[in-house]
Amino acid sequence: MSIFGYHGVYTTVDATTGSSTQTPITESTFRQFPGGAALGTHLLLKHAAWQYGPLSAEASLVFAFSPLVGSPLTTSAKFAVVSRSPLTGRLNDSLASSSFALAGKRSGNDAILITGKAASPCILVIDDQQTRKLPADHLWGLSAEDAETHLRKQFGGEHHFAVIGPAGEQQVSYATISHSGRHAGRGGSGAVLGAKNVKAVVVAGNQRTPWADTDGLVQRAKQLSKLSFGPATEKYRELGTAANLLVFNRLHCLPTRNFQRGSFANSDQFSPEALGAARGKTRSSCASCTIGCTHLYSINSRKSNQNVRIEYENIYALGPLCDVQDPDAVLQASQRCDELGIDTISTGGTIAFAMECAERGFLDEPWLRFGDAAALLKAIHLIGTGAGIGKLLRLGSRAMAGIVGHKSIEFAPQVKGLEIPGYEPRALQTMSLGFAVGTRGADHNRSGAYEIDFSDAADRRNGTADAARLAVDTEDKAAIMDSLILCKFIRGVFDNYFAETAELLNLVTGWDLDQSAMQNMARGIIDAKKEFNIRCGWTPDEDTLPRRMLTSALQDDPDARLDTQTLQTMIVAYNLKRGWTAEGYLVEIASK
């Protein structure tokens, strides 16, 4: 029986043999786990993926599509990559955008699960004719962009590619999976694919899914597109996320010098206005998107044809966090991260940590100093080669701290092993909770708790149980966005978020979900993520922050001080609001 919006099937591809099997997915499953991060998590649980090391041959990696992809709804061309993370050992769900999502869904699958390990470099092709494994020796060692260029020549315009760079091949713990300049960036899914000797996953097809109410969907899509040109998305459209930098700096919540400070001396030069004035700038957008948030800047001069996509997070991590004040160096570093296929946040976080270790004398690397642009670029180069300290930097800050010793874990900028994004936890204390409890670690995309801090609902420097309970709602909204899938940059256009996203899903599927059903769905998705982590070995003491953030105030804002008791009060309030035990266990698991 066909289901509107779905193919009702996922394909498992064994990279060892190249063989594949198709497995039905029931409507009742989709009603709980509609797509994207939710569906990927469900499939990992179903395949007992917690049992296997993230880089083992038995490990599973899921490309999950969604009911909305392929519809006329703006920002819906997105896909999720879900696996166990080599960086955290916990669940990792990363999202990326554009034509791979459209083509993947047209391949006739709601998800593609990859397991096994090829004996030599390969690409896996899934299209509506067949699934096959092809050699990829000619692509091994290429950047993701260059590999995509080769693949486009090899396959033509109908096929689209999710590709790893050299870092994925070499299993750098925070390697990305790339598609058309976008990255499923966090948590090291690129290393999982690299461990399987899979350079690229190639998808194409002509299988479309029907929609329950085509006229209604088209009408709603037009409304949504119109709203996407309005003030709710104006910041992303006109300035890009880099516009956050000056605001965060002014409020002392821009992490600087490995979270020693909350403001940065040279922030003005990194504003979108300053970046654009000094160099060429262009804009682009993902497929099926009317916002166009991608802002690209040329390196060094207005005449350069080397354009780098700049977001707040890569400026933050490669600039202020390392105290590097040269915008061109930060752009070059960002470009180099893209070429290697590494997550910019974890790259910057790990290098900043190493800089502090070197300055404290814990590492014998006298060249590695805060503020040294050449050192930043050299460190990234060494991550790529694995030579010298690059061997340590590839591991991420948590694992590196375990080797460096000297209690350096106390200032390793990570939660559960995932480096912290550009939101200073002491200055944004509701967000500190979001980081502490996040299933994939410190994460600004799975918790929008900063929205509470940036409102009159909370005192951002004094975390409370009430604010923690409000943070639950931001996670629930993210869980729905990541599963339908829609871009988070569109969220501001909704007046009644859960009711309106229910309407979108109903138009595609013919279901009769309402606001309450969507909220329950969100809770179920987050429960499933937590269940996966518990099965991986999660314990409550993982839900915390680096000791530095719980014992000392920001150097430049003495009022920004957080302590263990305050964080723990928020965590308990959060856990109970979720219907879990006070420690954070699911009640069903805790009672067994």
Next chain:
Amino acid sequence: MFVTIEYFGVPRQKTGVSSDSLSFASSPTSLSDVLTEIAGRHTAFGEQCLAGNELSRETIINLNGDEFVRALDTQVVNGDHILILSTDAGG
């Protein structure tokens, strides 16, 4: 009394300036009066920052780098810095 307005993001783009220094006859004065003064100086921004008798959803206001406020009857005193931001973070 004097208050300093600091603009960030879209408000900075719309006003074309990074800050304004405004004077008022009485202290304290309301945030509503401050925004009315700003709207008079910067029409394009003024159209966007208020929605009827409320602050628009897209505008965020912070007082002195400390608390965020939405109530238009919030009292502003001499020497205050009013930060006007774009909504939402992310990316």
